[in-house]
Amino acid sequence: MIVTVVEVYVKPQHIDAFVEAVRENHEASVKEQGNMRFDILQSAAEPSQFLLYEAYESEDSSKAHKETPHYQKWKETVGPMMAKPRKGTPYRVICPADRSQW
């Protein structure tokens, strides 16, 4: 199991459009084979900062996400909305270790 945590910095004037685009990406991503979670969070203190919590069963399924049409569409849509480049960090899962708890 692997989780990629992506920090996203959006230009303030694009927050609403970003939320719309990321919701669409969420809805499609959770239907991918091997996806365990795809949570979208917004910083309580800085509404222009978001965090994507992308949990997959394997590195292969995580990589396959970036080949999907919805990822490609999302990437192109939100690209111009970014205040600075997104930062993705891959993590191994310690807990919960049981796949059924995802």
Added chain:
Amino acid sequence: MIVTVVEVYVKPQHIDAFVEAVRENHEASVKEQGNMRFDILQSAAEPSQFLLYEAYESEDSSKAHKETPHYQKWKETVGPMMAKPRKGTPYRVICPADRSQW
């Protein structure tokens, strides 16, 4: 719904002891009323860096976590293992918006 993302930096010689302590904290925390998730992740690139994903139904249940005996025990146990102070960031939940999907 609120998620606190905690970045943890552990002294390399304490990684194994930290994992043991954080597993115990996880097991007790997921049983708290109002807890939705309490994931423990380890950076794939930097094994001394961890991320705690603490999801609660409300601010009150999130705050109540810090009053529990297991939190207090964990805090005291891991304190000396830290390479630098932990950093916690609170987030609002955008997706999934349905409580049943947590």
